[in-house]
Amino acid sequence: MEINKLERYWLMAVGITLGAFVAATIVAVTVFGIRLPAPVERIDPQRLDQTIFANPGVRKIADNRYEAVIVARSWAFDAGPEAGNPAVLRFPRGSQVTFYVTSKDVMHGFQIEKHTLNLELVPGQVARATANFNRPGTYHIVCNHYCGAGHQVMYGTIVVE
Amino acid sequence: MASITYPQSAEAPATPGTLKLVQRERAMIGAHIITALIALLFGIFMGPFQTFHRSPTFVQYFPTIPVFTFYYQAVTVHGVMNALFFTTFFIVGFCYFVTERSLQRPIKSVPMGWAAFASMALGLVLMLFTILTSPQQSAVLYTFYPPMIAPALFYIGLVLLALGSWLASANIFLTYRDWKREHRNERVPLAVFAILVNFIVWCVATVGVALEIVFMLLPASLGILKVTDPQLARTLFWFFGHPLVYFWLLPAYVSWYTMLPRQAGGKLFSEPLARVAFVMFLLFAVPVGVHHQFSDPGISASSKGVQTLLTLVVSIPSFMTAFNVGAALENAARNRGAKTLFDWPFKQKWNDPVVAAQLAGMLLFVAGGFSGLINASAQLNATIHNTSWVPAHFHQTLGGAVMLTYIGILYWLLPAIRGRALFSKRAALAQVFTWLIGMTLFGLAMGEAGLQGVPRRALTSQAPYLTPAGAFWMDVTAISGVILLISSILLFVNVIGTLFFSRQPMPEGEVPIETVSGDRSSPLWLERWGIWLGVIGVLLLIAYGPVVAEVLDFQEGWNIMRFIPTSNAPMP
Ligand code: HEM
Numbered sequence: 001m002e003i004n005k006l007e008r009y010w011l012m013a014v015g016i017t018l019g020a021f022v023a024a025t026i027v028a029v030t031v032f033g034i035r036l037p038a039p040v041e042r043i044d045p046q047r048l049d050q051t052i053f054a055n056p057g058v059r060k061i062a063d064n065r066y067e068a069v070i071v072a073r074s075w076a077f078d079a080g081p082e083a084g085n086p087a088v089l090r091f092p093r094g095s096q097v098t099f100y101v102t103s104k105d106v107m108h109g110f111q112i113e114k115h116t117l118n119l120e121l122v123p124g125q126v127a128r129a130t131a132n133f134n135r136p137g138t139y140h141i142v143c144n145h146y147c148g149a150g151h152q153v154m155y156g157t158i159v160v161e
Numbered sequence: 162m163a164s165i166t167y168p169q170s171a172e173a174p175a176t177p178g179t180l181k182l183v184q185r186e187r188a189m190i191g192a193h194i195i196t197a198l199i200a201l202l203f204g205i206f207m208g209p210f211q212t213f214h215r216s217p218t219f220v221q222y223f224p225t226i227p228v229f230t231f232y233y234q235a236v237t238v239h240g241v242m243n244a245l246f247f248t249t250f251f252i253v254g255f256c257y258f259v260t261e262r263s264l265q266r267p268i269k270s271v272p273m274g275w276a277a278f279a280s281m282a283l284g285l286v287l288m289l290f291t292i293l294t295s296p297q298q299s300a301v302l303y304t305f306y307p308p309m310i311a312p313a314l315f316y317i318g319l320v321l322l323a324l325g326s327w328l329a330s331a332n333i334f335l336t337y338r339d340w341k342r343e344h345r346n347e348r349v350p351l352a353v354f355a356i357l358v359n360f361i362v363w364c365v366a367t368v369g370v371a372l373e374i375v376f377m378l379l380p381a382s383l384g385i386l387k388v389t390d391p392q393l394a395r396t397l398f399w400f401f402g403h404p405l406v407y408f409w410l411l412p413a414y415v416s417w418y419t420m421l422p423r424q425a426g427g428k429l430f431s432e433p434l435a436r437v438a439f440v441m442f443l444l445f446a447v448p449v450g451v452h453h454q455f456s457d458p459g460i461s462a463s464s465k466g467v468q469t470l471l472t473l474v475v476s477i478p479s480f481m482t483a484f485n486v487g488a489a490l491e492n493a494a495r496n497r498g499a500k501t502l503f504d505w506p507f508k509q510k511w512n513d514p515v516v517a518a519q520l521a522g523m524l525l526f527v528a529g530g531f532s533g534l535i536n537a538s539a540q541l542n543a544t545i546h547n548t549s550w551v552p553a554h555f556h557q558t559l560g561g562a563v564m565l566t567y568i569g570i571l572y573w574l575l576p577a578i579r580g581r582a583l584f585s586k587r588a589a590l591a592q593v594f595t596w597l598i599g600m601t602l603f604g605l606a607m608g609e610a611g612l613q614g615v616p617r618r619a620l621t622s623q624a625p626y627l628t629p630a631g632a633f634w635m636d637v638t639a640i641s642g643v644i645l646l647i648s649s650i651l652l653f654v655n656v657i658g659t660l661f662f663s664r665q666p667m668p669e670g671e672v673p674i675e676t677v678s679g680d681r682s683s684p685l686w687l688e689r690w691g692i693w694l695g696v697i698g699v700l701l702l703i704a705y706g707p708v709v710a711e712v713l714d715f716q717e718g719w720n721i722m723r724f725i726p727t728s729n730a731p732m733p
């Protein structure tokens with residue numbers, strides 16, 4: 001099979017572009033430490049009271065380091081009584097927060113505005129991700145996975161002080 | 162040259178290349194295309210009203226927007242009718258026609274063709290009935306993820322659609338086998354080569370969703386199963402969901418590669434490379450579905466990585482297409498007197514709706530292709546996953562390139578089916594350009610909103626978290642909705658006008674379909690389908706083996722307790 005010269009150049013250009021994409025991905029993972037969600041644990045969404053999700057809320061684990069345990073349900077994020085409903089979470093600037101989130105009923109989503117934190121909440125699976133809050137401000141947590149008639153009112157707020 | 166063998170000579174067209182359809186063709190092709198348009202009629206008009214419902218300003222000034230009251234019912238109708246039913250009917254009808262004319266023989270079995278049609282049509286009726294009569298429970302959208310469970314008829318409708326499409330695939334495969342027996346050492350015409358690729362991809366891909374529906378969702382809906390596994394269901398769905406995209410796209414490529422060059426007045430640049438591109442689609446269309454699940458908790462980062470790389474590979478044949486088709490269009494323009502490096506895009510038949518629609522589709526595809534590469538790279542994906550960026554992307558590809566190409570096909574195929582001229586060429590041109598402008602604006606506004614964190618599939622006008630920037634872009638989207646509403650009306654004016662009111666006889670013309678067998682320089686081994694199926698099997702094992710093991714959590718041992726209860730779509 002013959003390949004025309006011009007077309008060969010074109011294919012090389014395509015190859016180089018895609019190679020750059022691959023390289024960028026490798027750099028993102030190795031240098032910037034960007035990570036995708038990966039399996040943490042499986043749980044029974046009907047027996048959350050036997051898991052860490054029995055008491056949702058924010059815990060300080062070290063200086064500037066927090067753990068936030070959140071249960072999503074139709075149509076609210078439950079982050080404990082202190083956070084209220086719709087939940088409001090407060091962190092001092094410069095905090096690093098690890099979120100543990102799961103869903104108790106249907107699929108939900110968990111996205112923090114202006115951060116690359118974006119999780120699918122699959123019932124039966126624990127989703128975990130870490131975010132750094134360096135800029136003061138108010139950021140919404142949005143349920144971005146359709147979860148029924150009240151989907152559009154399902155949200156929370158993070159206040160970085 | 163293929164010898165002209167039209168076995169049922171009484172039904173053969175007077176000259177094989179003529180656009181006049183014989184009665185058998187008119188009935189079969191017409192039934193599919195017109196049913197496709199009925200599905201589209203339900204689906205398409207939801208779109209603009211969705212943009213109105215999502216816009217805070219629009220809702221403020223027009224508190225009662227007509228057409229629907231429950232937003233998520235509308236989105237379900239829009240997705241299911243446009244993406245599943247319209248496309249499948251259109252593709253099957255169009256591919257029958259191209260196969261028959263290209264191989265110069267009727268499809269293998271006309272009764273089987275009608276059985277397939279009946280199955281799909283019954284599926285359509287049941288689906289519409291369910292969504293319209295139980296709007297709340299069946300608002301599970303066209304992805305129907307459990308544990309939300311819709312009424313059983315919803316799934317039965319889908320099963321009937323799939324069954325019919327499998328029968329249709331078998332019909333096309335058998336037609337090809339018969340042709341091949343008589344033409345051992347010839348290359349099948351390029352258009353049919355692509356169609357075979359398309360239906361093989363479809364048959365492999367639908368296995369995933371069929372397993373999901375038959376063993377998980379339908380029993381759950383009937384109350385036989387009380388539990389489900391959403392992570393497994395999502396994985397099976399996207400095993401199907403990504404190749405579905407190619408099932409839509411490849412028929413458009415059939416038109417771009419084998420019809421558009423002739424319609425535009427040029428010649429295809431390289432037929433062998435076109436075949437290589439289609440083989441790449443065949444191999445890499447399926448083992449990439451996990452790129453829709455980058456944010457899922459149940460799949461490891463390494464499995465996601467593997468499928469990211471494969472996704473980049475599957476962009477190569479589209480780049481090859483851009484070159485090959487681009488060169489054909491340049492050739493067409495040179496024939497029309499284009500001289501310089503940059504004037505050839507303008508020296509096209511922009512005043513011919515058939516050509517203009519496809520060219521406009523290509524323009525949107527370029528934008529869609531680049532936003533797609535961004536989706537595909539796992540990290541950038543975290544910014545836009547499930548935001549309105551995603552509909553922005555696939556309205557440039559599916560709603561733009563694919564849809565406009567189907568419309569371009571419709572503008573010659575519908576007159577042929579009816580036997581009358583297109584009702585209004587001016588309306589058709591206006592439709593094409595309003596669609597191009599509307600979708601460009603839609604893509605910009607929804608894309609920008611997505612970067613601001615505005616979610617997709619949400620009644621954003623009621624969302625307490627909508628930021629001023631997000632609200633602004635939703636309002637702009639509504640403006641694009643107005644333009645697209647006008648365009649959709651123009652489309653159906655022409656459809657109804659051509660079917661019922663056109664008085665002009667159909668202009669004499671040729672089918673834009675290649676009837677000679679393929680270029681001798683194309684290697685014959687490209688038609689060794691058994692080998693390709695084997696390669697697909699190996700790729701699937703590599704790409705999906707680990708994913709399935711992770712999702713089912715084999716390391717921990719099989720444990721039915723992990724399966725979780727189903728629930729109905731929550732009521733307001
Ligand atoms: C008249 C032009 C159209 C407009 C204004 C329009 C508008 C929209 C909007 C606003 C959404 C997002 C809904 C949401 O996420 O809340 C959407 C979703 C969608 N559209 Fe369109 N659309 C149009 C045409 C089409 C066409 C022609 C197709 C396919 C053939 C299509 C396929 C889809 C699909 C598959 C979805 C996803 C539904 C879902 O998320 O469940 N659209 N459309």
Ligand SMILES: [Cu+2]
Binds near residue numbers: 074075107109144151
């Ligand atoms: Cu939700």
Ligand SMILES: [Cu+2]
Binds near residue numbers: 402403450452453
């Ligand atoms: Cu995909």
